[in-house]
Amino acid sequence: MIRLLALFLLVAMSTPVRAGPIVDTASAIEAKLATGDSIGALDGARDLMAQVWDQGPALSFGQALLVAEPATGYGVFNPRSSIVFKQGEPILIYCEPFGFGYGTPGEGLHSVNFIVDLQVLDASGNQLALAEGATEFNMTSRHQNREVQANITYNLDGIPVGRYTLITTLRDKNSLKSGSFQTAIEIIQ
Secondary structure, eight states: OHHHHHHHHHHHHHSOOOOOHHHHHHHHHHHHHHTTOHHHHHHHHHHHHHHHHHHOSSOEEEEEEEBSSOOSBTTBOOBOSOSEEETTOOEEEEEEEESOOOEEEETTEEEEEEEEEEEEEETTSOEEEEEEEEEEEEEEESSOOSOOOEEEEEOOTTOOSEEEEEEEEEEETTSSOEEEEEEEEEEEO
C-alpha cells in the first residue's frame, strides 16, 4: 500500500501541471516587459484584471463607509467622523463595488447598473425594514471603468432613537452577481 501511494505521488509530481489562463496572461506580461513593450504589458495587465474581475462569484467592495458629503470621484471622499445622526438627517454612504458586469446601451458605450436594497436591523438584530429597490445606481461611460464609486443616500425619517445596522445590497443588472455590506449607525434626537 505504501509503495503504491509513493508511486502515485512520484507520477503526480512528475506530470506537468497546466497553470491556467491567468498565469499565461501574467507570463505574457512578463515577456512584454522583458522586451521593453510597456504599452503591451499594460494592455496585458488590463486583460489580467478583467479575467480576475469576471471570475469573482459575487460583488465585493473596496470601501464602504459613512461620509461627510457625497464623493466627487473614486477615492475622493471625506469619511464621517461619527456614526451618530440626528433624527431626519440623511445618511450618506460611499462604496467602491468591484466584480460587476457591463451593459451595452449602444453607440460604443458601457453601463454600470445596480439595484440597491436596504435592510434595517435594530440593536438586537431584528429586521425592522426591508426596502428592495430602495434606489438605483446607473453610470454610462465610453470605457469599461473599474474604478466606480457609488454615493448612496438614505433618509430614515421617523426612525426612533437607537442603534441600528444598515445592510446595503447591490444587485448587478448586468450579471447575476450581488454583494452586501453593513453600516452601523446611531440615531439621536
